[in-house]
Amino acid sequence: MSQPGPTAHADAAPSAPESDAHLLRAHAEQAFAAELAALAAQDDALRPPSWRLSPGAVVTYLLGGTLPDGTVVTPKYVGPRRLVEVAVATLATDRALLLLGVPGTAKTWVSEHLAAAVSGDSTLLVQGTAGTPEEAVRYGWNYARLIAEGPSAAALVPSPVMVAMREGKVARIEELTRIPSDVQDALITVLSEKSLPVPELGTEVQAVRGFTVIATANDRDRGVNELSSALRRRFSTVVLPLPATAEEEVSIVVQRVEQLGASLELPPVPDAVEEIRRVVTVFRELRGGRTEDGRTTLKQPSGTLSTAEAISVVVNGIALATHFGDGVLRAADTAAGVVGAVVRDPVADRVAWSEYLEAVVREREGWAHFYRAGREAAG
Template sequence: MPAFVERTPGAEVPRQVLRPHAEHAFAAELASLAGQDDRPRPARWRLSPWAVATYLLGGTLPDGTVITPKYVGPRRVVEVAVTTLATDRALLLLGVPGTAKTWVSEHLAAAVSGDSTLLVQGTAGTPEEAIRYGWNYARLLAHGPGRDALVPSPVMRAMAEGATVRVEELTRIPADVQDSLITLLSEKTLPIPELGEEVQAVRGFNLIATANDRDRGVNDLSSALRRRFNTVVLPLPESAEAEVDIVTRRVDQIGRSLDLPSAP
């Protein structure tokens, strides 16, 4: 029988899950950081900006707890990304394949909101409902338009909860669907004209998008949408030694998750 896992932040994940979300796989490190983090935290953040950067870049806490690096690269990249999320600006992680855009976005969401599962996967077939909202048509036909018939998107849920939502492969989403983000990011409001209502983002809401800069010409971002983002370009590893370090760390993490014997 398949194991169904409830999407509740902080919920225990069964051991048979092949790839735990970042907030579960590194729960001990996040808890240690939260316990020793006495710096100011933005509204609804689980950690301070300093602690979020430490979680991604690694370090040793005052009690001796070792935080493993999640991102091996320039410190400035992480600092700009974290600073962006602490403001009302959305974050666009841009880079060629293999520069850890998805990996960084997942860990940023886990450290900031404690939940990396609010996710929109961008494809050529991504509909507008994936960003705005959809409808339960059985309830819609039976009872007419109402909140009970509305199916919120991950973006709508993040706005209501003051959480971080992720949009993967933004440039693969059709241009008209991309543009549904413009008003949402500038006004921090999602209108629901069918009900004469709107959802206003509460403090703590933000959006992290990723895009492959080799996909230029697929569905280029409009200038209006690009202005709503702070863009951070993730570079390739600076040297062969850095690349070996990254691969070694990932092989070790994957091996431990699969209970494989450690390699020499």
């Protein structure tokens, strides 16, 4: 699930260490340090080499549960348990893990929390873009030292992947299919031979046991920089789905909004569930091309309308209600965000939104305020 507010949640904002309290967004291993410590203290199952927790404890950390001493582990991801078990089992083998799905399905969120639970470090990250150089995957050089001293170990600048290999940790690669194909292929030797040659120094870095890679990719990026068959064979792919039901998605949004609101120091908003449910309903109907009752077919907008975007719309609405309203989340606070998420193509999407307003929203009982706000926001 790279956008703010992934498709995952915690039951309450975790208590971060006091030294991290000033951070806008703590890393998973910082924010959930107490839970990770409690899991490690009570985890007597077999742990793969270099792992901080056993595979079973990693699954508990992701999906939540209550430990024998009564410690409550908050769920970080809402989805099929078997998918999480397959992902964790993959990390315990010599294969890398590819998390695939549409935008907003918590790929980045799951990747971060898996790395935090397995390695205690989620920061060994390569952000994939069209301009990602090979040095981001292999290594670079401190050119001042390189010119002054020539190639040396001191002049070499290791990539996050190289650091993970040396330390037996998890390296994360975001948006793998956005990376140019020739840079992607630099991973083949790393994943197959578990080594990274450094010909300038006549040496290599061999991976310590525990090293692995978690990559993420959007399935809508197919055709951008397709993975070669040689590279794809090195990954086990787990597809993360959108929430199966409206209630599941509402639960995710409610809990994640609470967590983000706490980190942004926004006051709790009373009775926000009704408006959250409305936003989720709009997103689910438009991205599915059909109303909840199945009676009306709808034009689908060009955007993804993911759960992550729903979370962002609601958080923005809460900020509006807090700073420019009476502190109660209303349709007028969320309508502009909904329109902004829906109308990406100013021509086709505007038509889809207008037809949805007139054919569905206008006729729906209790939605009159949202109908007026939606029309006003669309201009």
